[in-house]
Amino acid sequence: MRFIEAIKGQGGRMTTSIASGSSAFGAGDSALGYLYQIRVALLTALRRIDTSSDDGFSVYLETLDDVVFESIGTPLELFQLKHHTNSLANLTDASPDIWKSLRIWIEGRASGAIASGDRLILMTTHGVASGSIASRLLAASRDEAGALSAMRITAQTSTNSTNIPAYTLFLAMPEKEQAALVSSIVIAPGASNIEQVGHDIRHEIRFTVRRDHVESFLSRLEGWWLTASLRHLIAGSKFPIRSVDLQAQMDDIREQLVSALPVDNDILDHVVDMTAYENEIFVHQAKLVGINDRRVLAAVRDYYRAFEQRSRWVRESLVMVGDLDKYEQKLCEEWDLIFQRALDDIGRELAEVEQEQMAKRIYEWVETSCFPIHKNVDNPSISRGSLHMLANDLRVGWHPHFMSKLQHLLESRTQAA
Structure with missing residues (x-):
């Protein structure tokens, strides 16, 4: 298992945009962003449990990226998560969401922390416009050459001062490395917001227990996941949240609801x-x-x-x-x-x-x-x-x-x- 070192400073920090005029990001926005990160990690883990190998997988928060999934013998999957209250907006070619993510990934690849084969995923609640860079890097119907050309043009001509560090790093890369980077990127637009993710989690576990026990199961599972995430972050994200532990917790909660009554740790x-x-x-x-x-x-x-x-x-x-x-x-x-x-x-x-x-x-x-x-x-x-x-x-x-x-x-x- 490749040990994951946290990238400090610019990397790994989740950003949250709130459409509220020109106000800067507030503490509430950051808290919402971190909760979104934790919830998305749980949802993604639940979707992968049934399809994972016998060895399972590990989840890291705030290391190389907002969320990292690692399975033995396979490349890492690194998620940048962008949560916005205005989900009707689209990613533009000069969107900071794209270029901040690129900067993190470029620096990670340059340091060797991110391998060339690792999959780089930008998940955003925003949509994408036809013909944009983001629209060319979806999971299906990709146009990597077109995306690369548009990225070079944007980096050379855009006046967005926020993106200048990312533009500089990207343009300094050899063309082959630029192409290799672009081939590793997947844009996942139109993602559920934090409230919708809760509904998605509920949908994912709906057959795990009896219908009248779903809410009881869900509240205890999310409570356990939040506690596990906090312990993981407090420990510097060195020790992962393992899929086997998630599965064991699900089995334990289900058993309590079926054959007993749960006695909750928070109480x-x-x-x-x-x-x-x-x-x-x-x-x-x-x-x-x-x-x-x-x-x-x-x-x-x-x-x-x-x-x-x-x-x-x-x-x-x-x-x-x-x-x-x-x-x-x-x-x-x-x-x-x-x-x-x-x-x-x-x-x-x-x-x-x-x-x-x-x-x-x-x-x-x-x-x-x-x-x-x-x-x-x-x-x-x-x-x-x-x-x-x-x-x-x-x-x-x-x-x-x-x-x-x-x-x-x-x-x-x-x-x-």
Whole structure:
């Protein structure tokens, strides 16, 4: 595998044009461009999975070009991506989109980073006019000689100051190298914009899962791809995103949706702010037990995870409200057995110290038990957090006198509502 070194400075940076008068590119435009780059990379990868060799392929971002695809034993495919909000415009012969891309490719070939056999692809949301340079370098019906002649004329006669560095580099190349460069270039006009790419991805995965699971599958796949892309970029784009990892992630998400319920990493990884929950009843329930602050924080974390994950399942129609009602009924029944058994063991007339001991025993049961909400969903946070959700409504409790001690909190909440 040929190691890919990043070209700094002029090369590899995606540009985004926004048709808004004479304003310069803004931070929002750049962010949109990078998101477009990441989305196009995912779409292209999905389209190649079924046709790739047994060895698969690798995807690089921000190295020799915006997006680079590498398969073992084949030339690289380098993509320059140009996203424009005005998709009705056409590429002109002096378009900076063309000549900035040429400059990157010429410098890459001169340094040896881009091999002569590598395929150079300019993908743009703009169209092409008949007879233009771009129209002569499409994937089909090519006129490389005509394109080369027009490029030489443009480089010699154009007054576009932005393109002068590219014009200079191109004209300095020997004619044979100019011809070889042009033969490697493919223009892909009329590409989907960032919103349309999302629809294209959805279309690509439509048969991967059941129709009612498509949105759930898509949101998790794009979330994983975005995280993988960010890690790839943070690491300096040295380690690729591999097609085998993409395929494995697709298989894992599909399996979760078919045989279980997905427990999402963004929810598990979320850092909870304790101060937002200090007045919640379930926190007061935990504090009645006399546990330390770290265990109280763990209760808040589990409450957040269960509440957010269950809400997401309902929004995505992965579970019905009735299913959650049955699950909560099961938890209440299991809690009642433990609670009543503890009362019987200690007695109904408890001293304060015995009451606290009972509460600690029951709370230990909360922390160590796990009641799956669905087959193959055994993350204990969902079980613990669901019990804390019930404790927040005083449907269950840990202290033998939790109801009388905390009833005023429930009443004040009801009045506030």
